[in-house]
Amino acid sequence: MSNIAVTGGDTLDGRTIIQGSKNLAIPCLAAMVLFDDMITLQNVPDISDVRGSLDILRLLGAEAVQSGNTITINPKSINSYTICDGCGGGRSSVLYCGPLLAKFGKCSCVSPGGCKIGKRPTDLHQMIFKAFGADSECQENENNSNLSYFAHEWKGCRIELPIRSVGATESAVLSAVLAEGTTEIYGYAREPEILHLCNFLNNAGADIEFKPECDKITINGVQKLNPCTYRLAADRIVAGTYMIYCCMCGGHIKLEEAPVCELESVIDILKRSGAVISAEDNSIEVFMNRHPVSVGVVETDYYPGFPTDLQSMLLALEAISEGDSIIVENIFESRFETAYLLNRMGAAIEIEGNTAYVKGVSGLTNCNLSVPDLRGGAAVLGAMLKGLGRAVLDSTEIIERGYEDITGDLKRLGFTGLEE
Ligand code: EPU
Numbered sequence: 295m296s297n298i299a300v301t302g303g304d305t306l307d308g309r310t311i312i313q314g315s316k317n318l319a320i321p322c323l324a325a326m327v328l329f330d331d332m333i334t335l336q337n338v339p340d341i342s343d344v345r346g347s348l349d350i351l352r353l354l355g356a357e358a359v360q361s362g363n364t365i366t367i368n369p370k371s372i373n374s375y376t377i378c379d380g381c382g383g384g385r386s387s388v389l390y391c392g393p394l395l396a397k398f399g400k401c402s403c404v405s406p407g408g409c410k411i412g413k414r415p416t417d418l419h420q421m422i423f424k425a426f427g428a429d430s431e432c433q434e435n436e437n438n439s440n441l442s443y444f445a446h447e448w449k450g451c452r453i454e455l456p457i458r459s460v461g462a463t464e465s466a467v468l469s470a471v472l473a474e475g476t477t478e479i480y481g482y483a484r485e486p487e488i489l490h491l492c493n494f495l496n497n498a499g500a501d502i503e504f505k506p507e508c509d510k511i512t513i514n515g516v517q518k519l520n521p522c523t524y525r526l527a528a529d530r531i532v533a534g535t536y537m538i539y540c541c542m543c544g545g546h547i548k549l550e551e552a553p554v555c556e557l558e559s560v561i562d563i564l565k566r567s568g569a570v571i572s573a574e575d576n577s578i579e580v581f582m583n584r585h586p587v588s589v590g591v592v593e594t595d596y597y598p599g600f601p602t603d604l605q606s607m608l609l610a611l612e613a614i615s616e617g618d619s620i621i622v623e624n625i626f627e628s629r630f631e632t633a634y635l636l637n638r639m640g641a642a643i644e645i646e647g648n649t650a651y652v653k654g655v656s657g658l659t660n661c662n663l664s665v666p667d668l669r670g671g672a673a674v675l676g677a678m679l680k681g682l683g684r685a686v687l688d689s690t691e692i693i694e695r696g697y698e699d700i701t702g703d704l705k706r707l708g709f710t711g712l713e714e
Pocket residue numbers: 316317318320385386409412413414415416417418419420457458459460461462483485602603625626627668669696
C-alpha cells in the first residue's frame with residue numbers, strides 16, 4: 295500500500311504537461327484485438343489501469359511492449375478468448391468481448407472491476423453483443439459476473455442506447471468495425487474519447503461516420519484494419535483536476551498540451567469561483583489570487599456538461615469556498631464517499647440522495663485518511679493541499695490507476711509539502 299504525507303498551505307506556481315487520456319487508452323487497447331498486424335500507440339499514460347489492459351492483451355496471447363509512453367502491440371499471436379478473474383484492467387475487460395466475438399466468434403470475460411461509484415451493470419454491453427449475433431444461449435451466471443458467448447455470425451445491426459453510456463457506445467463501435475454490413479448506433483455517448491477512438495479506427499481503415507443531427511453513428515464493416523501509429527489525446531480529467539487544485543490553493547499554473555476545447559464547461563464553472571482562466575491552442579493558465587467563492591448549483595451531465603469524473607474535486611473546492619453550493623450527481627448513484635472524508639477534515643457537506651448540500655467553511659484541517667476511489671482520492675489530496683497541518687493519505691495506489699505522476703506534477707506546479 296502506498297501513501298503520501300501532505301503538509302498543506304502552499305500556493306501553486308509552475309507548469310506541467312498533461313498526460314495522455316486514460317479513458318481513451320482503455321478502448322484503444324481493447325481495439326488491438328481487431329488488428330492483424332503490429333500497432334503503435336503513443337502518449338499512452340503509464341498508469342496501472344493501462345498496465346491492467348496490457349495484462350489482458352498478454353493473457354489473450356498478444357505481444358505487448360511498453361517503452362515509456364509508447365506501446366507496441368502485436369495481436370497476431372492471440373490464441374485465447376478468456377479474460378479470467380484477477381487479471382486487472384479496471385472497467386476494461388467487457389470492452390474485449392465485442393472485438394473477440396467479431397474476430398474469433400467466442401469470448402469469456404469476468405465482470406469488469408473499476409471504482410465502486412455505483413452499480414455499473416453491463417446490461418447494455420450484453421444487449422449489444424446479442425444484437426450483433428452472440429449466441430442467445432450465452433452463459434451468463436446468476437450475478438452476470440461471467441459473460442461467455444459464441445457467435446456463428448457477426449452482422450451489423452441497429453442499436454438504440456437508452457442511456458448515453460460511454461462504455462456501451464465503445465462496445466458497439468468496437469463490435470461494428472469488422473461486422474458484416476452496416477451498423478447504426480443511436481443515442482451514442484458524446485464524450486470526446488468516443489470521437490478520438492473512432493478517429494483512430496478510421497486512420498486504420500475503418501468506415502465510421504458521425505451524424506450528430508440524427509443522433510447516430512454509422513459504421514460500415516470492413517474486412518480488415520491496417521497497421522498504424524496513433525498518438526492519444528490529452529487527459530481532460532487530469533487537466534481539470536489540476537485546474538481545481540489551483541482554484542483551491544491559489545497561485546498561477548500553466549498546463550501544457552491540455553485539451554482546451556474539451557474543458558469548456560469546466561472552465562465556465564471554475565471562473566465562477568473567482569479564477570481567471572485563459573486558454574489558447576493547447577495550453578491553459580489558471581490565476582487565483584483570492585479565496586474561492588461558491589459556484590452555486592452544478593449538476594454533472596453527459597458531455598459537454600460538467601463531468602462526473604470532476605465532481606469529487608468540485609466538492610472539495612466548494613467545501614472551502616465562501617458561500618453555499620449544491621452539487622447534483624446525475625451519472626453514478628454512489629459517488630459521494632468523498633464528502634464524508636472531507637467532513638472529517640472539517641467540511642460541512644450534507645448528502646441527500648444524489649445531491650450534496652455544501653456550506654463553505656473557511657479552512658480544513660488535515661487528518662489521516664484513505665483514498666476512497668480514483669477521483670475521490672484526487673479530491674481528498676486536493677483538500678489536503680489546502681488543509682492545515684500534516685497528515686497521511688494512504689492507499690494512494692488507487693490514484694495511480696489514473697494519474698501517471700500526480701506528486702511529480704504537483705511539485706512541478708510548485709507545491710512543496712509532499713513526502714512519498
Ligand atoms: N450503465 C448501465 N448499463 C450498462 C453500462 C452503463 O446502466 O451496460 C450506466 C452506468 O451504471 C452509469 C451510466 O450508465 O450510471 C453511465 O456509465 P458509462 O457506461 O457511461 O460509464 P463507463 O463507461 O463505465 C466511463 C469512464 C468513467 C466515467 C464514465 C462517465 C472509462 C474507463 N470510464 O465509464 O471514468 O465516469 O464513463 O463519463 O472510460 C474515471 O475515469 O474515474 C471513471 C470512472
